[in-house]
Amino acid sequence: MAFLHPLIAHIQSVVDLSEEEGKTVLEAYRKKELRKKEFLLQEGEPSNHMRFIEKGCLRSFFLDEDGKEHIQQFGIEDWWINDLYAYLTQSPARLYIQALEPSIVWQVHRERLEELFIQVPAMERFYRLKIQRAYVASQERNMQALYQTAEERYFHFREHYRSIEQRVPQYMIASFLGITPEHLSAIRKK
Amino acid sequence: MAFLHPLIAHIQSVVDLSEEEGKTVLEAYRKKELRKKEFLLQEGEPSNHMRFIEKGCLRSFFLDEDGKEHIQQFGIEDWWINDLYAYLTQSPARLYIQALEPSIVWQVHRERLEELFIQVPAMERFYRLKIQRAYVASQERNMQALYQTAEERYFHFREHYRSIEQRVPQYMIASFLGITPEHLSAIRKK
DNA sequence: CCCCTTTCTTAAGATACCTTAATTTTTTTC
DNA sequence: GAAAAAAATTAAGGTATCTTAAGAAAGGGG
Structure with missing residues (x-):
């Protein structure tokens, strides 16, 4: 089946997935193409998806009381980008996510992903490992910002x-x- | 069995565990008691355990080139504390972890925990959820530190x-x- | 290829936070 | 309960970074 879908290839670089499982996973995600400067998420909107970047470059940022932009993250190929706080708490997004180049993103709805975690336990492991690394990187950034x-x-x-x-x-x-x-x-x- | 071990109670507040599974989990952890000012981890040592605080208060910090201490985290009852970077990469710790009060900590070795993730899948989920929250909190702290x-x-x-x-x-x-x-x-x- | 917009640079004055050092207050130890 | 140690405060002078404002350079669309 020569199954080199970038999303699946990426997941397989972290955990094992059978061909069957790869198919199940892929079917859960939807492709989204973005033009340059297009927004994937805006403040106040619900953030119900986990998002993987196949191609392009995006940023997430928030606006302070003075209307000034503060960038939280950049994302490029093979990275994930999201307003994770809003996603987890099901509260309105505080972040904007915007394409800085024409981009291709794959997204899965929270509810579908919860099902996936049960259908394909490797996905639970995959997200644990990804978030673990992201957490360590975030702590690193903290130490830099403070000291x-x-x-x-x-x-x-x-x-x-x-x-x-x-x-x-x-x-x-x-x-x-x-x-x-x-x-x-x-x-x-x- | 009136099984209100603090560690298990904490895990059960996040995911479901059968009594059987609770027992398996508990057997994997070892209790460690610390006197005030005692170190749980010092720079250069291997960091091979995940650690849960049953009682007390601890801090993690690193030393900069000038020998000045910089606190990364505090931990109290029901929190986790670790040099996660060192744990994940199996590199020597850069952090010190020290008790600020007499404390009781439960720790599980990396290898035993990996087994647990397979024996008790709810534990994989538990750690995913914990780290997810920690990650969001860390991002929050970043935004504050920077802006x-x-x-x-x-x-x-x-x-x-x-x-x-x-x-x-x-x-x-x-x-x-x-x-x-x-x-x-x-x-x-x- | 040129115009218009976006991005980058320069510089002066302002502010937040640091360093040092001395003093006071609180906590610990015997 | 007194002495010693640890923690908190005060204040003066210094440095990193910000704000504002203006001009220069680069980039994108017609």
Whole structure:
């Protein structure tokens, strides 16, 4: 069946899936194509899907009281992106998710995914492992945000996310790092 | 059997466990008692256990190049505490975990836990759900660290972790918030 | 290829937070 | 209950980062 669907390939890189199971999984997800700048989610909407990025680049961000954007995450090929808080608590989204390039995303509804966890136990394991890693990365970012200077955070970002650095505008990287574009520009001058 | 072991009670508050399964789970964990200031883990040691706090209060922290302590997490009753990065990657711990009060902790070895995930699938689900929540909380903390002032972070901490605020010294709260004790003192003066 | 929009840079003054060091207050120990 | 240790406060001067505002550079659509 030469079953190299990117979503299934990705899942199989983490856990074992029989061909049968792969088929079941794939049928649960729906494809969504996005034009550049199109929103996948906006503040206030329900967030009922888990989302996998097959192709493209997206960002999630929120607006503060002054209407300023703060980027929480970037996502590219083989990553996941979501307002997980809203998804888990079934509350209205606080995040926007927007395509920065034309993108292809696969999404599964919460209810369907809960069924999948029972039908295909490897999927429960898959999500545990994925979230575990995401959690560790998030803790890492915390430690940086709290105890490193903007310059150190920027160098770390360049080292670890070179592929993203080259695809998104610099002012968005500044936002992701929690600094102003002006300050990032000053750091880069050296 | 009046089976109200705190560990099992906690797990059952998240997923269903039969009495049989509860017994299997419990047998996998080992009890560890700690005196005040005793270390559960130190930098450089292997981190091979998942740990549940039955009683007491602990902190995890790392040392920077200047030898200064930076607190990553506090843990009290019914919480989990670990150097998860080291646990997952099987690399030497970068964190210290220390009891701030006399404490009782239950720990399970990685290998035994992997077996448990197969013997008792509800445990896989349990950990997925726990880590999911921890991840969301960590993202939340990130957004605060990056985009809020020290004062805002402190008020948030007081609102959400009153029980911890009352049990740990103020300079440790400052460390957790990523500020100096002097600055926290200044914030409190208002 | 040119115009318009988006992105990046520069610089000056403002603010949040840090460092150091000394003093006071609280907690622990014997 | 006194002495010692740990924790909290105060204040002065310093640094990192922000705000504002303006201009330069780059990019995208017709």
